[in-house]
Amino acid sequence: MGKLINGVILTPLKQIIHPQGDIYHGMKRSDDGFESFGEAYFSTIIKDEIKGWKKHSKMVLNLIVPLGCIEFIIFDDRINSSTKGKFFKVKLSKENYQRLTVPAGVWLAFRGIGDDLNMLLNVASIEHDPSEAISKELSFIKYSWN
Secondary structure, X not given: OEOOOOOOEEEEOOEXXXXXXXXEOOOOOOOOOOOOOOEEEEEEEOEOOEEEEEEEOOOOEXXXXXXXXXXXXXXXXXXXXXXXXXXXXXXXXXXXXXXXXXXXXXXXXXXXXXXXXXXXXXXXXXXXXXXXXXXXXXXXXXXXXX
């Protein structure tokens, strides 16, 4: 587990291989990063497509990638943060099976990397509320996706 931007947590998750079908752990209430439960949803992204930038004012995201590979970029522009102005990048997949906890107040964007279906699960701390999030075009934050 690592904290590279204040409040960001990367947690290795357990995979249990079983001849009849595998088990992929996601999140328990006792896990570091669990705030509360609002909703869980899946989202897909096509290879080389990018979704972002988005910043939540209240929601804590808990992102897991059980299928494909997705690259996540977090940008911290919080005024009083010791990591202000820094980026954090991580690729999550079955091979790098971890949970990425993203606190409220930082920017997030993500790109599909895998050739087939790229799917994430978000175990969100609150129910979706469009009034608590800000979305911006990719050009809003200068980042090289190469």
